[in-house]
Every structure is written in C-alpha cells, then in structure tokens.
Amino acid sequence: MSNKSNLALATAVLAFSAATAQAQTNYPLTIENCGQAVTFEGAPQNAVALGQNSAEIMLLLGLEDRMAATAFWPNSVLPEVAKANGEVELLTVEFPTLEAVLSKQPDFVAAMLTTLLGPDSKVAKRSDFEELGIPTYLSPSACSTTLDANDAYGSRDKLWSMDLLYKEIEDLSLIFDVADRGQALIEDFKSREAALREQFAKDEDLTFLFWFSSPSPADDAYLGGGNGPSGYIADVLGGTNAITTEADWPTLGWEGIMAANPTVFVAAQVDRNRWDLDTAENKIEFLTSDPTVSQMDAVKNGRIVTMSGAAMNPSIRTLYGAEQVARQLKALDLP
Numbered sequence: 001m002s003n004k005s006n007l008a009l010a011t012a013v014l015a016f017s018a019a020t021a022q023a024q025t026n027y028p029l030t031i032e033n034c035g036q037a038v039t040f041e042g043a044p045q046n047a048v049a050l051g052q053n054s055a056e057i058m059l060l061l062g063l064e065d066r067m068a069a070t071a072f073w074p075n076s077v078l079p080e081v082a083k084a085n086g087e088v089e090l091l092t093v094e095f096p097t098l099e100a101v102l103s104k105q106p107d108f109v110a111a112m113l114t115t116l117l118g119p120d121s122k123v124a125k126r127s128d129f130e131e132l133g134i135p136t137y138l139s140p141s142a143c144s145t146t147l148d149a150n151d152a153y154g155s156r157d158k159l160w161s162m163d164l165l166y167k168e169i170e171d172l173s174l175i176f177d178v179a180d181r182g183q184a185l186i187e188d189f190k191s192r193e194a195a196l197r198e199q200f201a202k203d204e205d206l207t208f209l210f211w212f213s214s215p216s217p218a219d220d221a222y223l224g225g226g227n228g229p230s231g232y233i234a235d236v237l238g239g240t241n242a243i244t245t246e247a248d249w250p251t252l253g254w255e256g257i258m259a260a261n262p263t264v265f266v267a268a269q270v271d272r273n274r275w276d277l278d279t280a281e282n283k284i285e286f287l288t289s290d291p292t293v294s295q296m297d298a299v300k301n302g303r304i305v306t307m308s309g310a311a312m313n314p315s316i317r318t319l320y321g322a323e324q325v326a327r328q329l330k331a332l333d334l335p
Helices: 003-019 052-060 079-085 098-102 126-130 162-175 179-199 229-236 254-260 280-289 317-329
Strands: 029-033 036-040 047-050 067-071 089-092 108-111 136-138 146-148 151-155 207-213 221-223 264-269 304-308
Touching: 029 136, 029 162, 047 052, 052 067, 052 079, 052 108, 052 162, 052 317, 067 098, 089 098, 126 136, 136 162, 162 179, 162 317, 179 229, 179 317, 207 229, 207 254, 221 254, 229 317, 264 280, 264 317, 280 304, 304 317
Parallel strands: 047 067, 047 108, 067 089, 108 136, 207 264, 264 304
Antiparallel strands: 029 036, 146 151, 207 221
16 A cells, blocks of 8 residues: 555555544444354454455454464465454464364454355354354355355355445454544555546457466366456456456356467466466466467567466455556556
8 A cells, every 4th residue: 555545555545543432333243254153242353264355354454463363375465464464363374274274263254255154164154153143244245146066166146346345344343343443444455446437438349367276287277257356456457358258257268268368467476375377477478488379469469467466356455556557457458
C-alpha cells in the first residue's frame, strides 16, 4: 500500500472512530454466517486463521495479539503487516491437520475456503469445532459458490464482487469488537476500487487469461474461472475473462488455452514452492520458449504480466492484484 493509501486509511480510521465512539459490540453476539447462526460470548482472544485472506484481514484490523496461529499461505504476507504477522505462529503454508489447529487451544477459527473448513474439508468440518464449543466463521465468498462432487472449490453463476469481502470484514470487526477499524478498511478498499474503474474504459475486445499454476508443462493448467476473482479483476480493468467457465478453478490443456487466445496473459507468482511452475518466472520461460505456445498472439507481442497468486483467491489480495496488473497494463502495446 502506498503512503497515500496509508494516509487515507489513517484518516478514515480517525474520522470513523470519532463518529462511532459508542459503537461497541454487545455480547453475546450472534452472526449469521453461511446459513449458520454463530454466537460469541465475548471477543476472541486466541484465534486461528485458516487461509491467507482470513489471516490478513485480522492483521489489517490490528488483531495480531489475539491470533494464536495461521495456516495455508499461497503467497508471502502483505508488506504492511509483515511485522505484525511475525508475532503470530505459522502452522504451515499448506493444509494443517486438525490436531495442529486444536493444539493451539483456539477460542475462534476463521477460514477462507471450504477445503479448509467445510463438509469435505482436508482439515476439519465446522461441527468438529462446534462439538468443542469453538465458534467458527467461513468466508462468505467461499459459501457463495455451488459445490459438486467434481469441484471442491465450487462454481459461481454470477461475477464475484468485493461486496462479499466487505461483509467478511464487517463481520470479523464486529466479532472482535473493532467495528471502527473494519469500516475504515472497507472505505479504503472502496475508494481504491473506484479509482481503478475510473482509469479503464470498457473494451469488449480486451480479454485476460489468469494462469495460477501447473504440476508440469504436460499437465492441464489451473486457471482463474470466468465468474471468480480473476473475472472481477478483468472487469475492473475494462475487459473480460478469456476463460468463461463458471468454476472458480477450472483446469484446461494448452490446446484449449491457445483457443481462448487472450489479449493479455497473467502469470501468477505463487510462493508456496510446491511445483516448478508456481513461480511467474518459470511460467514466462515456458510461455516464451515452447515452440507452440510461444506463437500465441499475447506471447509474441509481449503482453504478459505478473500478479500475486493469492489475488486469484476471493480475498483482500484480489484488489491488490488488480492494482498490480493495472500498473503493468500502462506499459503494454495493446491493440
């Protein structure tokens, strides 16, 4: 975040604090979350955040002293909260075990994906914590998808928007009794989103393809789906997603990717170090050296940009990713 954004956020915090000095959370607090009523007897003091988005929202709300641990980080933490994050234990950048989470004796567990906290989760079901009297919270972005047996991450019949994220920030700020900080953060994001939309006029011919990663060049690629956060980024920047599937995380072979023929290729930087093609550098090397893929119009004309892989998840990082791509678009030779 720039100094200008930091100043705007600080100003918004002061203004909102003055206007809502009496706006404290009254406990017990009951939150309606993903079809469940969750009651809090008081503000959590020992929370576990499952997923980068849940963790970074808490950190931006200044809650590091009330966080016991975090897990599941596709990318490094935002620079502005790196120091605060250093005070919180990291269980793993991958999926943690239920035992590891419970070892921290949490009084609250928040998660960003159903694969972290859902009926078919690799970690736990919400009922696992409820039976122990531990309240949970699942990101509204996660439970707004339609799940089926073939798609663990879900599909969307309409474009994801920041409204789901604003609901999440508002809920978490109420749960932790920091409503003023939550509203200031929301106002900062809204102003940044509006600023981006003002920069880019709608262009029906401008398409983006968002490549998250692949196990190898021979495997299908994991892409950002049409109605997910990647589609939102394309929309904010005046274009559309070249991948039109409703699935948040479709996989597609290179023949299909070439047929999509995007105007701009977005190569994600993923820091988890699981596959060689996690890095943007290796993605670009493949795109520009493969005899067939290198003949794509976007590649031949140097219309490749990079973006944090975390921005492709429905999260606060999505807006940061849009800003990251916007800066690079200015230098591209677009038709």
